[in-house]
Amino acid sequence: TPTRGLLYPRDSETREVRRLDGMWRLVRSDPSDPLEGIREKWFSNNLRKTGRQIIPMPVPASYNDITTDNLRDHVGTVWYERTFFVPRSWKVNQRTWLRFSSVHYSAVVWINGRNATSHSIGHLPFEADISGLVSFGAENRITVMCDNRLGSRTIPQGLVYEANTDHGSEPVQSYTFDFFNYAGIHRSVHLYTTPLLHISDVKVTTQLTAEGLGRIDYRIWVDGSQEGRRIQPTHLLVQLRDRDGQVAVHQINKAVYHGTLLVPNANPWWPYLMHPDPGYLYDLQFELYVASNEEEEADALQDAYRLPVGIRSLSWSNDSLLLNGKPLYLRGFGRHEDSDIRGKGLDNALLARDFNLLKWIGANAYRTSHYPYSEESMQFADKHGIMIIDECPAVNIDIFEPQLLEQHMSSLEQLIHRDRNHPSVVAWSVANEPRSHKQGALKYFKSLVNFTRSIADGRPLTAAINANSSTCHLAQFLDIVGFNRYNSWYQNSGRTDMIVNLLTNEAQSWRDKFGKPVIQFEYGGDTMEGMHSLPAFIWSEEYQVELFSRHFKAFDELREKKWFIGEFVWNFADFRTAQTITRVGGNKKGVFTRNRQPKEVAHLLRLRYFALAKEL
Ligand code: GCB
Missing domain, CATH: 3.20.20.80 (Glycosidases)
Structure with a gap:
């Protein structure tokens, strides 16, 4: 089970986010030999070298309905590729992450011909630290093999069987669920940076009392290895800003990893038409610091991450589901x-x-x-x-x-x-x-x-x-x-x-x-x-x-x-x-x-x- 990659990439004063969306190149492999590209190492070179037809393919999109031929009903693997630059400035004191929000159904990813990551089960994000695979201040190549086959152990299940067609024996994908098994790079591809010492995950839970007091319990996870040694953060500054950017509550937390904020007269999160101002969100801002040893020197901000937060209580009984106490x-x-x-x-x-x-x-x-x-x-x-x-x-x-x-x-x-x-x-x-x-x-x-x-x-x-x-x-x-x-x-x-x-x-x-x-x-x-x-x-x-x-x-x-x-x-x-x-x-x-x-x-x-x- 992945422990990383499930936090949405957001830019901040310590992070930079780019998207690799746009036109990629796509090559399909022979349905009866879906792993030919692995055997022939298609990832080690530009896909043009395969001699196959190069299909311009937008990302994000399903590949199925873009062309005018039978790519729609393709069974097996397709290969995506594009190039991108990584700025020189990203080399120092930070890490470069590559994140896919969804590739259906499974994916293997290479950077400059070297394996970066793989994932299966569509519709879910995954990421990899590619700092060691990219060339900084130079052009890089990303290659993705995407496999759309569903079998008895995939979620959802399907069945691939061989059938005799005009082109000989070919695999056919069948499934009983009632929507088209679209495939491809369905959502954005992010390239982003974090400082070496950074917040790798966040969890918040909220509650609202009958008196209108909001409570936010938070927990953060920190990734901090730096050239072999682990650097420990000394404190966390947590600020909750309202919709106008005013700080409603703030806290300097020396325990760093978890804490609680109490918000008097909180603006609750309400559903549409249940309140005149539904969907009220605060901005919860985490700043991770290492205190300086020198008296005059300011503490060093390591990382900043912001999360939109709605304050509400959710509960249920054998009769109802309640939000802020209301059924x-x-x-x-x-x-x-x-x-x-x-x-x-x-x-x-x-x-x-x-x-x-x-x-x-x-x-x-x-x-x-x-x-x-x-x-x-x-x-x-x-x-x-x-x-x-x-x-x-x-x-x-x-x-x-x-x-x-x-x-x-x-x-x-x-x-x-x-x-x-x-x-x-x-x-x-x-x-x-x-x-x-x-x-x-x-x-x-x-x-x-x-x-x-x-x-x-x-x-x-x-x-x-x-x-x-x-x-x-x-x-x-x-x-x-x-x-x-x-x-x-x-x-x-x-x-x-x-x-x-x-x-x-x-x-x-x-x-x-x-x-x-x-x-x-x-x-x-x-x-x-x-x-x-x-x-x-x-x-x-x-x-x-x-x-x-x-x-x-x-x-x-x-x-x-x-x-x-x-x-x-x-x-x-x-x-x-x-x-x-x-x-x-x-x-x-x-x-x-x-x-x-x-x-x-x-x-x-x-x-x-x-x-x-x-x-x-
Ligand atoms: C269902 C399924 C849904 C189908 C729908 C239908 O029960 O959950 O995926 O699309 O019926 O229209 O048959």
């Missing part, structure tokens, strides 16, 4: 990181548009179905007061075995480690639709949840379950029981008059069996924008409206029982899937189209979400 009702969405051309590539324009739509429609939450979303989106959620159910990449887990369990735990450790400081995160989701009724699931989930609970950092555990309450082996371990159900879509298609009964009964059955708060994480139906039918017929906009209306009726009955704590639409927007006969160009259950325009149902949902916000 929450979550109005939200399942989503995807997905758009035209760039696939799962980070795009700030899309990110800003999506948050504007979330606010326009009155949502206060979403689930990061079915994998960790970009760190930039987590920061945005903090700022806008949108609550996050933070999900690990374990979607449709089917075969339960020990190596998989290890990967699954690792994905949760990395996710929680990366996201634990975000006030927006209100729960961890350990899986989406695992085959939790199957043999082996009980033992598997008992270990998984035990482990996750030990690192959960003050958040409840949940999952999105599609087994039923009588057969599921996972729900008993959770704090919040979440279920996915497609009444009047996969079941009883066309019969919207059966929704209220089935749904209220099912929610009640989860409650009766487990006695925990219950939430619906998915409901919906595919809807072709512009297709109309009166009376409603499945796939028409009218049908989506009718299906939602009946769900609203059921939710209103359930809301009378205080243990029903939220409703999540599937999905926020239409998205790409694998090619199957049930998907027309992809999954069309979006309330918005893939290019983020409303379908008819969006207007209805907006009325409901704003009405709910007013009521609570």
Whole structure:
């Protein structure tokens, strides 16, 4: 399990951050020989030397939808490469770090032909100290091999099999989850510096008392080896600045590594529409010092790192999830990181548009179905007061075995480690639709949840379950029981008059069996924008409206029982899937189209979400 690389790179008076985003070069390897590049040492030279076709490839982006040929369906490895300069000034008294926010699914990285790092499990960051591999004041080459193959021990699982094609025997990737297995360098690549003695990790937890006193407990980790000897910091200056830059509290901490700040009359972090000023963030500033021995000499600032912090309390009981002591009702969405051309590539324009739509429609939450979303989106959620159910990449887990369990735990450790400081995160989701009724699931989930609970950092555990309450082996371990159900879509298609009964009964059955708060994480139906039918017929906009209306009726009955704590639409927007006969160009259950325009149902949902916000 990586212990580094999960802290977001931020520049400061002691750190410099650059991005290696832009155009890279890509070469694909032969699908039937994915490791040929390793054997032939493609990393030791410019990729042009391979004699293969060089494809200009933007970073960040999925590589799949950029070209006009079959790169979309490539199985196996592709190689990325570019050059970059490292300034001369970076050589002295500091370290140079290379950080990937996400490469899907696995990556091996070389700098100037020498191995720098490797990582697997997409959607999660990793980094390496490359000070010893780069040439300072000169040009350097970075090479990345990216492998998109999913097997029985990857998170998520898939299956690669050989098939006879027009070009002979070729590997084919299959998977049961319902979104396209986009691949590539999906998020930014950062090149940054730290001083030799520096803060390598930070953890904060916050609380708010009924009297409005804020409490921030912090812990920092320090990396300090310097030419063989360890230098010890003598003190830490901690300053909490409010939104106007005024210091609200400060502290000189000689214990250095951990401490507590008390903030009188704190400005709490509130979710969107729960307060006139949601998403209030302070700036928590850490300065690491070594005291000077000389009387007249100032103490030497070693490193400075700043973290946005929201002060709030999160708690839960067998009936509710509470923020700052108030029970929450979550109005939200399942989503995807997905758009035209760039696939799962980070795009700030899309990110800003999506948050504007979330606010326009009155949502206060979403689930990061079915994998960790970009760190930039987590920061945005903090700022806008949108609550996050933070999900690990374990979607449709089917075969339960020990190596998989290890990967699954690792994905949760990395996710929680990366996201634990975000006030927006209100729960961890350990899986989406695992085959939790199957043999082996009980033992598997008992270990998984035990482990996750030990690192959960003050958040409840949940999952999105599609087994039923009588057969599921996972729900008993959770704090919040979440279920996915497609009444009047996969079941009883066309019969919207059966929704209220089935749904209220099912929610009640989860409650009766487990006695925990219950939430619906998915409901919906595919809807072709512009297709109309009166009376409603499945796939028409009218049908989506009718299906939602009946769900609203059921939710209103359930809301009378205080243990029903939220409703999540599937999905926020239409998205790409694998090619199957049930998907027309992809999954069309979006309330918005893939290019983020409303379908008819969006207007209805907006009325409901704003009405709910007013009521609570
Ligand atoms: C589900 C899955 C989701 C699918 C959705 C559907 O239950 O969790 O990934 O996209 O159903 O539309 O079938």
